[in-house]
Structures are given as structure tokens and as C-alpha cells.
Amino acid sequence: MKAFDWLAAGLRLSAFSASPKPENSDAPSLSRSSPATSPTRPPSRLRSGYQAISSSWLRIPATVRGYGLPVGATAIVAAVIAVVEPGFYRPANLHVVMQQYAVLGLVTIGQVLVLLVSGIDLSVGAVMNAALIVIALMNHYNENLLLLSLVLCILLGAGVGVTNGLLVSLRDVPPFAATLGMTACVQGAILVYTLGIPAGNIPAALRPVALDGIGIVPYSLLICLAIGLIVVAFLSRGTYGRMIYAVGRSPEVARRVGISTTTVRVSAYTLCGIFAALAGIILSAYIGYVDPAIGGTYNLQSIAAAVVGGVSFVGGEGKPAGALIGALFLLALLNVTTLSSLNPFAQLIVQGVVMLVAVSLFHLVKRGSFA
């Protein structure tokens, strides 16, 4: 509820900032270009209200402030959903949401690491596809090789990540081009190896990872949350986290203080590749059928989730927990539009508009010194 209030306050302030101030008027302005402390302007109730809100906001711990918008947006969405589509809260539906969230959450965590070092990874979908192919082909006739196939998937994800990282760091290939090129290589390798027909099957022993769990909480979600917690802890408290943010904010400064930007970038891409492979394994377990295009939409979805969750494209800005909340927001949105039985074309418009509003709100709040 607190977050909801702050969000509403942010909206009000944005509205004031946008309204033109009449000339020769003593009407108060809340524009950032005219600070409230200006001696030429008499104090007003509105300005003092702004100051009060700002100072109250700044008294809130920075960590809590950083999550304000994603939590607020999710709270609003949760409230709206309760009214518009109460079926969302059915245990069976929550179970489905959790199953799907585990996959998007894992990919998003990896994408956040890469975005934080001013990168982007467009090869996560291809890694997920490759993971499925490895599992399906190695377990074609029996499931004895399941464990080995899972290890190979992780190694494959790590390999793709290391290559991406090295291309970006050592060869100065733009991240977009490097990871897009890697996508083509991985997809091409899959086609060459399978001839476009991925025979095989998903082993039955793998499926409980996504289908079973504790109560309605699937094991896959527990895996995702455990990894999420570890990454949050490392980024917020550890040296590694500080290095990631430093490299993302200013690689030059990071280099001067002795941080190996190459190592940090390569490690971020490697972890992203590993998490994508893990997501591919979990998605394979969930789908239970050999679909070579299983990772189709996850490139853009993971980026969208991160951006909605407050992670910046310019690097060094944003938090993994925010991105995880962003992923939840995105998935809840997709789920509700599906439940609503709207025309699929209209569903796309609704999804697009809600996402645009969410991202715009984030930036409005940031501009209003609320982040």
C-alpha cells in the first residue's frame, strides 16, 4: 500500500511538471528546473508538499527505494487482477504461473547480469533451444545419459556465454552483433546436426522438476528463487557485485582502480549462458515434447522483464530483484490477457500498452527524484 501511495504521488508530480506555468504568475511550479529552494519564489503549500514527499522518500533505505516502482506496479496489477480476472488467484492457475515464471525468471537473472555490464544477450533463446536438443537426442533410446546430458547443457550454455563475453570484451564486437551472430551459429549448428528434424524425447525422469513440487510451488520455482537470492546477495553485498556495477557505470574508471573489465564481462555473459541453459532444461521438462523452437520469445521477454523491473540499457543501473519482479509483472500480464479471452490481436495491444505505461512510469518517478 505504501508503494501504491508513492506511485500515486509520483504521478501527481509528473502531471504538475508537465503543465505550463502561466507568465507573471505566482502559481507554484514543481518543475525540476525551478528548484523549490529558489529564493526568487515564495514558498507554497505545493512546493513544501513536494519537499516533504522528497525528504520522506529519501529517508527510506536506498534498497527499499530501488524496488519501489516494481513492487508498486505489481501491487497495482495484483489489485486490478483481483477485480478484473479473479480466476488468476485459483491455485491451479497460480501453479501454472509459477511453472512459467521459473523459466522466465532464470533467463531474466542472466540477462540482468549482462545488462548491468552495458551488454545485451540475444542468444539466450538459442541456448535454450540447444539445451532441449541435447537432452532429446542424448536420451533418445533410454534415460541413462540424463545426468550427462544436463551437464553438457550447462557446459554448452557456459561455452556460448564465454564466447559472447570474449567477443565483446577482447574483440570489441558490439554486444548486439556478437550475441545475434552467436544465435545464428547455435541455430545453424542445431539445423546441421538435426537436419531440421530433432528426433528424440524428453526423459520422463526430468519432468517432475517442472511438474511436481511442494504444494502448488513447483521445484523449478524453488531453483529459480534460490539462484535469484544468491545473485541478489552477491550483487548487493559482495565484491563481485561492486565490480559488476563499476564496469557497467564506467569501464574506464573500473580499469583504473584495478578491476579486470574483461573478466567481469566474460563472467556476466557466462552466467547468463548457464542460466539460459538451466531455463532451457526446465522448459523442456515443462513442455515435455521436442520443440526445437522452445526458446523463441525469451530473448525479448527477458529484456522486457529487466527493463520493466528498472534495469537500464546503459549499464550499471538496476537490481536483479527488481527485474525478477518485472518478470512476475510481465508474466501476470500475459496470463491475465490469456484468461480474459480477448481477441488475440487486442491482447497484444493491451500487453504493449501496459508495458509502455509501466516503463514510462518508472522513468517519470526517476526524473522526479523518486529513485
Place this chain on the structure above:
Amino acid sequence: MSRDLVRIWSRRSRAGFAGVAAVLLALTACGGSSGSSGGTKTYTIAFISQGTSNSWAAQLDAVARKTAKADGIKLVYFNGQGDATKQLPEIDTAIAQKPDAIVLVPLGGAADTGPVERAMGQNIKVILCDSTITSTNYTSLVTPHAETATVPLAQWLADKMNHQGNLLYIGGLPGNTTTTTYDQGFNSVMQKYPDIHIINAGNANYSISTAKQLAATAIASGRTFAGAWGVGGEAVTGMMQAYVDAGVTSIPPIGGNSATNGTMRLAIQHTIQVASLQFPPTSSQVCIDTAFKAAKGESVPKSINLSDLPQYGPIFPPLDKYYKSQYSDDMYVGTDSVLTFDELKAINLVK
């Protein structure tokens, strides 16, 4: 000494160049868009396929190559990579080669119209395979007809639902003319039954994974569905998988298109009532044969209804006779009517 060497080298070089020139001339004489040897012309057909994207396209390509070999045609392959925007430049490249005919598997009905009309303007015969464009300016269209392909399946589903209740619908690929064609047939049946409420869960874009996720969400919503319909075998498979994984004991009857061996396996294994369209990717055989005839100057029909051919048509339960356990899930029911066991093995379709 050195002068002698230069002279010898020069002589050898001249001889070498003469040899290379002769080979090049010979190659040029044999090349071109269509060659002739002993009075028999070799026709060149550009096959602009859906391309390396999924197992359906892989089977379509394998059949096309086999047919071209049997007809003695030079088949030039253009890869659409499963994407309308990637296919467009391939069409232009194919036109620039001036083939005797083009076989196009259109991925974008509207987008492909311009290039097809340009090809026709250059007197190149264009055979549209499996899907159409937004113009009638083409030589021949080889595709199933909505009425004959979809109507019996939709009618079966409506009857199974006793003409009432919720129907879970998962669509195909927006803008794709095959999707539109199937939708027309489906809607023409369902509009007769106002008590059937169609719950549209979204478009799966011919992806099993997307279909499963959409269906899982729809099933978890708590609604009861008396029937389900999927555009494309992928949607049907995804829906079946979602029902099985959700632990639903009485799965409603499911109708849809493009039956795969995997669809049959799941239906038999979990006792699901499924009606599907046997629509194997063997249409390229008819398309290449038609293009060959058109290239030779023979008259070809403007429209060829695949549904009239024996390997096409609706299939209803019991499905045991359609499932072939020796083949993988990816084989479309009926592909084995054109490709032999060894040919199927060569493209990974044998277990």
C-alpha cells in the same frame, strides 16, 4: 638458361590458360538457366521453400528434391528460413536467375504478392505451394481447400460437443494464409451453433511450446471445455500435452490440422478423441510436377485441391492405423506414402 626457362614457362602458361579457357567455354555452353544435351532440355525450377525452420519444412524439401530428381529437373533451392521477411530477398534472387518456373511456399501472403507479380511479368511460371498470396496473378495454386479440409473436422468436433459448451481455441500464425483458410472452414461450421462459446486463448504461431503454455493457462482458469480446436498440428499437440500434464482425467475431444506421428502417439497413449487433417508435407511433389508441366508449356489448372488426393483428408478415431511406431514424433502422417523408409531415415525420421 634463364631465358629457356622463361620460354618453357611461357609456353606452359599459354597451354594452361588455353586449357582453362576451353573448360570455361564448355561449362558456359552447358550452363545457363536451362541446358540441352542431345535435344533434351533440362528445365530449371527455383524452389523457394519455407526453408530450414522445422520438421514440416524439412520433409517438404526432401520430397521436392526427390521429385526433381525423378523428373530430371535442375532444382535451385532458396531458403526462406521460416520467416516472411527473410524469404522476400530470396524471391528476388530467384527471379534474377530467370528460371523456367518458380515454386514458392509463401510465408507472407501480402508481402509475397509484389515479387510474384514481377516474376509473372517476366514470363516466369509461378506455382504457389500450400499457401496463397493476395492476388490471382500466378500460374497455379496447390493447396487444400478450406471447405474440404477443415469443415468435416470442425463438424465432428461440434457434434462431439453436442453443439454446446465452451470451446478452447488456439490459433495459428496471424497473416498466414493457411491459418486464414483453416479459420474460414472452422468458423463456417461454428457459426451454426450459437451455444458453442469459443474461448480464444491466443495464437501459438505453430509452436508446441507456446500452445502448451496457452492451453495450460486456459485449463487452469477453471473453465470447463467441452471441446478444443488448434490451428496446426503443433497447437493440437501442445493442447494434449497441457491436458495430460494438468492431470485432467476426462480430456475433451480435440480437433485441428496437420496430424503428426506424435499427435497420434499422444492421442492413443492417453485415450484422447482427436480428429485431425492428414496434410503431409508431400505437397511439394504436386507443386514440382505442376511447375515442370508449366515450364514445358503444358497447360496446368489454376487451382489444384490437395484435399482431392488420397494422402490428404480428415482422419477420425480410432487412430491406431495412422500411428507408425518405427518413425519419430516429427513425421507427418502420410509422408511415408511418398518417402521410403531409407529416405525417412536419411532425414532423422526413423527411431
